[in-house]
Amino acid sequence: MAVSLLCRRTGSFSIRLYSRKPALPPSPHCGFLLQTACYNPKPLKLNIRDPYIPDKDSERTPEWQKTAKYDRKLYGRYGSASGIDPASLWPSHEELDKIIAEEKEWQPSLEVMLKNIEARENEEAEKRREKEKIIAANMAKMPQMVADWRREKREAKQKLKEEKARREKLLAEARERFGSSVDPRSPKFLEMVAELEKEEKKKKKLLKRRLREEQAAGAGPTPAASS
Amino acid sequence: MSFPKKPGGKGLDVLQTLPRISLENLRPEPGARHRERRRGRGQHGGNRSGRGHKGERQRGTRPRLGFEGGQTPFYLAIPKYGFNEGHSRRPQYKPLSLKRLQYLIDLGRVDPTQPIDLTQLVNARGVTIQPLKRDYGVQLVDEGADIFAAKINIEVQRASEGAIAAVERNGGVITTSFYDPISLDILIKPVPFFMRGQPIPKRMLPGEDMVPYYTSAENRGYLADPAKIQEARLALAQKYGYVLPDISVDELYRMLATRKDVRQIFFGLSPGWVVNVTERKILKPTDEKLLKYYNS
Numbered sequence: 001m002a003v004s005l006l007c008r009r010t011g012s013f014s015i016r017l018y019s020r021k022p023a024l025p026p027s028p029h030c031g032f033l034l035q036t037a038c039y040n041p042k043p044l045k046l047n048i049r050d051p052y053i054p055d056k057d058s059e060r061t062p063e064w065q066k067t068a069k070y071d072r073k074l075y076g077r078y079g080s081a082s083g084i085d086p087a088s089l090w091p092s093h094e095e096l097d098k099i100i101a102e103e104k105e106w107q108p109s110l111e112v113m114l115k116n117i118e119a120r121e122n123e124e125a126e127k128r129r130e131k132e133k134i135i136a137a138n139m140a141k142m143p144q145m146v147a148d149w150r151r152e153k154r155e156a157k158q159k160l161k162e163e164k165a166r167r168e169k170l171l172a173e174a175r176e177r178f179g180s181s182v183d184p185r186s187p188k189f190l191e192m193v194a195e196l197e198k199e200e201k202k203k204k205k206l207l208k209r210r211l212r213e214e215q216a217a218g219a220g221p222t223p224a225a226s227s
Numbered sequence: 228m229s230f231p232k233k234p235g236g237k238g239l240d241v242l243q244t245l246p247r248i249s250l251e252n253l254r255p256e257p258g259a260r261h262r263e264r265r266r267g268r269g270q271h272g273g274n275r276s277g278r279g280h281k282g283e284r285q286r287g288t289r290p291r292l293g294f295e296g297g298q299t300p301f302y303l304a305i306p307k308y309g310f311n312e313g314h315s316r317r318p319q320y321k322p323l324s325l326k327r328l329q330y331l332i333d334l335g336r337v338d339p340t341q342p343i344d345l346t347q348l349v350n351a352r353g354v355t356i357q358p359l360k361r362d363y364g365v366q367l368v369d370e371g372a373d374i375f376a377a378k379i380n381i382e383v384q385r386a387s388e389g390a391i392a393a394v395e396r397n398g399g400v401i402t403t404s405f406y407d408p409i410s411l412d413i414l415i416k417p418v419p420f421f422m423r424g425q426p427i428p429k430r431m432l433p434g435e436d437m438v439p440y441y442t443s444a445e446n447r448g449y450l451a452d453p454a455k456i457q458e459a460r461l462a463l464a465q466k467y468g469y470v471l472p473d474i475s476v477d478e479l480y481r482m483l484a485t486r487k488d489v490r491q492i493f494f495g496l497s498p499g500w501v502v503n504v505t506e507r508k509i510l511k512p513t514d515e516k517l518l519k520y521y522n523s
Contacts, residue, residue, distance in 0.1 A: 036338045039352060044418070046505055076424030079506035086510050089501050090426055090517055100520060107431055110450065113438050 318363040326371025343381040349415045358412045380483045398472040400483045404449035405433040421502045429490040429498040
């Protein structure tokens with residue numbers, strides 16, 4: 001198609017027409033009789049009869065008309081009539097080296113790219129697996145943690161209840177002793193509390209002594225009975 | 228006894244007796260021409276001329292769009308989020324529906340007996356590609372997949388699964404390939420490129436983010452393994468429920484099997500060649516270094 005387009009645009013001096021088959025109703029089955037339309041493109045004004053080729057030696061020609069880029073465009077327009085050596089259209093050895101170096105740096109080959117992609121995917125998969133492991137381990141611990149927390153809450157509640165009960169008892173004691181409700185912060189109350197604590201300690205000590213005596217008494221007669 | 232009916236009948240009589248068509252006899256279809264609305268003229272167009280009664284409406288001093296009387300407007304109250312961040316750097320693909328492709332083939336603008344390329348589509352004025360607007364090519368969309376009935380060898384840049392299925396169901400071949408912006412510019416406008424006198428450049432490989440797309444067989448990528456592509460064709464036929472036609476026994480098998488090389492931009496033209504339009508000549512380099520570079 002590109003070639004037919006070319007021939008059409010340079011239609012001014014070439015009359016090489018491709019034979020277009022007669023206008024038959026196009027059907028998808030008889031493909032080789034299909035007539036294809038060609039848009040009439042704009043005429044390509046190549047200006048071959050009177051070309052402008054700038055004089056490289058004179059000073060009056062602007063600088064940009066002496067560059068390699070302009071030479072290439074001249075060749076593209078006029079062909080060999082422009083008088084430009086076609087070998088200059090390709091990059092020279094130095095330019096080619098530069099191009100190859102640039103390509104090596106900025107355009108990695110397909111294998112390198114595939115390796116990079118694989119490495120990145122592996123890394124991501126690794127990270128995900130690590131995370132999932134941690135999550136699984138923590139989830140396994142969950143029932144234990146839940147039970148612990150519940151136990152702690154229960155204990156705290158119980159302690160609070162006990163504290164409250166104790167305070168109520170002390171208040172009741174104080175009221176009994178002094179006859180009217182006393183502020184728990186007053187020194188009388190504190191003295192009473194201290195007295196009660198002393199009495200409790202004494203009781204405990206007596207209990208301990210008794211227990212020890214009983215144990216000693218129990219231990220004494222049994223070795224005597226066994227021996 | 229029945230009189231034989233004249234062919235044409237009353238219609239022909241009427242036609243023969245009516246006068247010839249001239250400007251006096253013609254009138255547009257009712258509803259084809261709508262009268263223009265002229266403001267400030269007559270009972271209905273005049274008086275306030277459709278501007279309403281007093282206020283900013285009539286006096287034309289309404290505030291800007293989005294203003295909400297001083298309250299923080301909606302478009303400022305909502306916080307920003309990066310939905311459109313980098314939108315101007317995202318590759319875009321012009322959609323080509325199967326309906327339009329069928330239309331082009333039916334009208335003869337696109338030749339189904341030759342491999343269909345982006346150049347063919349642009350020559351047929353089927354799509355308009357703007358490489359400078361971050362267009363990276365054309366994408367095949369599956370609108371019109373039910374009416375598509377053409378056996379083609381088409382090469383696009385992206386294709387939806389339904390479109391691939393529709394093309395292969397009719398015995399065609401579809402390939403997705405990548406063109407970097409310079410190659411794309413050359414592909415859509417070959418003649419201005421040849422006038423520049425430059426050698427045809429190599430097509431560059433896609434970037435790392437696009438390599439998975441073009442190496443996967445499901446997308447019929449041009450870098451994918453041909454064996455895997457065959458498997459994918461069978462799998463797709465099973466998924467969409469059609470029998471995959473065997474293209475190796477087709478008469479157009481050679482045409483359907485033509486595919487471009489990874490570094491090639493045009494069919495039949497290699498990178499490194501200089502095409503001269505004026506003299507109908509192709510110049511090929513002979514230097515080994517150049518050949519090695521262009522063939523790598």
